[in-house]
Amino acid sequence: MNVLRVSGWKIAAFVLPCLIIYSLLVFVPILVSFYSGLLDWNGIGDAKFIGLKNFEKMLTNDSIFWPAVGRTLLLAGVSMGVQLPIALCVAILISRYVRKPNFLVSSYFLPVILSVVVIGQLWKTIYNPASMGGMLNQILESLGLQSWTHSWLTEPKIAIYSVIVVALWQYLGYHILIQFTGIQNIPSDIYEAAKIDGASGLKADRYITLPLIVPIFKISVVLSFIGSLQSFDLIMVMTGGGPAHATEVVASLMYNMSFLSMKYGYGSAIASFLVILCLVATIIINGLFSKLDKRYS
Amino acid sequence: MSYTAPVLRKPTVRNDRRGRFSVTTSIVYVIFAILIVTQLYPLLWLLIYSLKTNEEILSGSFFALPASLQWQNYSDALGGGQYFRYLGNSLFVTSVTMVCVIVLASLTGFAIARFRWKYANAVLMVFLVGMMIPMQGTLLPLMIIFKHLGILNTHLSLILPYMAFQTPIAVFIISGFMRSIPHEIEESAIVDGSGVFRIYWNIALPISVPPIMTVCILTFINIWNEYILAATFVTAERLKTLPFGVYSFVSQYSVNYGGIGAFLVLGALPVILIYFLLAEKITKGMVAGAVKG
């Protein structure tokens, strides 16, 4: 329970500056987007109010929309289910085995700061056909695994996975950094006490690190979910959503609709959907973690 | 709730280091090494890339070295790319945004986590809603708002939205952390007769260095390469940021990839330098924050 009793104006002084800027620049635009979603508007000329028709079409009669939602959730799922556990393992290993971890953690973190323009180029040279010097296919061929080679970015069923791998790679170090910070903040006396009780190594990790890392793991989960929903630049650079929408995600679809197809109203409807999706996800994530919290505390 | 409270405890650099030369240890080190290669190779690759001709880059061999070093790319980047001006603008916009985000979010986070008032959770929810909104979706409404505020084509038109979009996650992280600070601390502070601002500044803020570092890093990576908002709201050459330099090598029917590479190296260099110089301090800062309380 919070203890500080403060007067109203003090609360206002603490909260209002932030809240006002945030509401004006994030909340108002969201509301505007909801409204634009009700319009038949190319973004430039006259707008026509058409009620919920955009939403109706989006949800029931758009062959691109649901697959894009599916891909977005797939990306989020893989990122939370594969990337975060790996990052956690690495973070635990680093904290246990490395005496001066700064350099290591910092190095892992570096790909995050590279621009997607370069990341896209780099991975294209990895995914290219062997004849164009594609590294992955060349390695497969030299191992005698010709049948495993693919056009990684252009086969509609594979392309999205190829892009997901890149996203996972790029943000791995980021999550390692966050979780490593978390582990460092676990007081060492807890481990020492556990050692006396005969719990060390894996056992200590199971009973001490994991429960105590839950709060920071939550931050990682939220961040990776946000990242997945907003993943847009990487897709645009690597495939442009193609071939034939095979790698389209919600954010790229929204962008394409608003600015290329010039259906701003429809694009806004998609944006509104994204907001609702985020809301639902936030509630679910919070719910899950408050359960975890209760279990461990 | 979030981050375990480090207060009143010793910092931890946890080194059991059991079985110093065991098989497990070597396997673990191999894993580290592989990761280092996969995460650092891109930088080396970028360096090589920045010295190649367009044709060499586009022909796409992964390991190939340039036939002759194209220093021309760097002079392109320094000359045409307006490097120093863009760098200065980027540093300015990013640092102002960071400071604002930290000040605003820590104030709000403190209020949410420590004050006794009815709407704490409601306010937190309001922030959570906005946490996941992609910036691109708000391009047009922001344009209209800025037009009416009359701040189009100023740095403020970048700082404000960057700030606004980074505060939700910052409030989330910082308030989560501040909740875990034991109450005894401020109770004793109240007995001492300290006001809330003093508790915030002398106690809450120093303890919160670790989450603030996280927020800094987050803010930085989200806005350092941001281009869509920047390109839309800023028109004047002297206000443009680094991503403009990168994209200045992209014209309608040709792209100067070597120039892009060189520009990215130049753009990343100061950042990497600052980061590695401060890496020690950053971790130390986190630890120090833990001790001070």
Add this chain to the structure above:
Amino acid sequence: MKFKPLMIALLASALTLGLAACSSGNNGSASSNGGKNEGSTNTNSQTNSGNQEDTSKKEVKITFQNIYPDPSDPKYKMLRTVVSNYEAEHPNVKIELDSLNTDQQKVKLKTQAASKEVPDITIVNPAAQMKPFVDAGLFAPLNEMVEKNGLKGTFQEGILDYYTFDNNLYALPDGNNIAIVYYNKKMFEEGGVKVPTTFEEMVDVVKQLKAKGIQPMAIGEKDSWTGSFLFMNILLRTNGGPGFLQDVIDGKKTFEDPAFTEAVNAFEDLVQAGAFQEGATSFDYNAGENLFKTGKAAMYFMGSWATGGIEESTANENQNVGVFKFPTVNGKGNPNEFMLAPGSAFAVSKDSKHLEETLDFLNYFLINYPKEMFNLKGAIGLAQTVDGDFKAAGYSDMAMEVLNLFKDVKGGDLAFDNTMNPGTAQAHLSSIQNLFVSKTDAGVVAKEHQTAYEENKD
């Protein structure tokens, strides 16, 4: 130490006040043009010049949004030369260049248009692509301006029609190109093939080159307009002449017309024969073109704007690159009808605060544009007639060949997205891109197009 909380409070409030002041401070000056800083520089120079020069000439700042950000692009140099010449002649005028890459410029202009903040001069694409802007009344007519200094006469005949709506001219193009096929002579020799004169021969050439292990064609299909451009050229043939899309718009034809399905089939023949490189849909425009430029592909279908780049590439050493017209398909069509690509064009905001000066500058700019481009060897595919001896100026054989092709042009079609509304165009682009990765029945493709068209029709 006791003052610390007070200081924090002050700091916090100062910050918020500062921000507020910042924004309100800008409010006033922004109405003049752009941001706060421009406002102050303007007043400064006004007071300075007040003593020396006539005060009647007011300071004018013209914002020129353009798509020439790359210093290695001839247009970049041209732009800066002309602008500085003009500024030297008109000391009271300052041209502010907002140079963006093409994609970003489109997004920026659309966002600006929605909030009625169009820059003084901007760039639009012809015909259907600029229509929404014209309909929204954002651009100033250029009818009078183009008559001044004989500017109108410099433009090729008919080219301005693509920028004219209801007898009002709204933009002036920076180029005019046609689609041609570039080929690598040495690779043709190695493959033992000749320049094809029909589409069927072309498919055959593809097969023979393929059999010899030579990559027949290159394409950058990640930018899906490239495949569409080629497809539309086939359609231009199977339709027996231009105007298929216009007929669809006029309700005389549908996409299920035999001419359309025939074109789809022919296009798929080419794809299935293995004409294009593996993974073509992940190659962007530049990566695709680079295959041809580095001698890794034998043919390349593209607009004549690519000439300059190919001229200087390794593939063209010893004048090794030739060009040919896109051939007839199933004996239909006329090779002298080309895919036409009237260029991006300069339009002027109707709400420009300095409309008169802006028009004057644009007139000056376009009068000088062809001269400067000729000097920079970038004069292939301009929309204006260029006086000058290309051969003597050092243009290559291939460039001369391309110039000669221009003389044969007897009309043609515009690209799909210049004719149809954006919604249908996007559906079309993705439908054609799909043909690169999965063989689809022509009837299905036609149906996709027809559905998309009916959905997006006004």
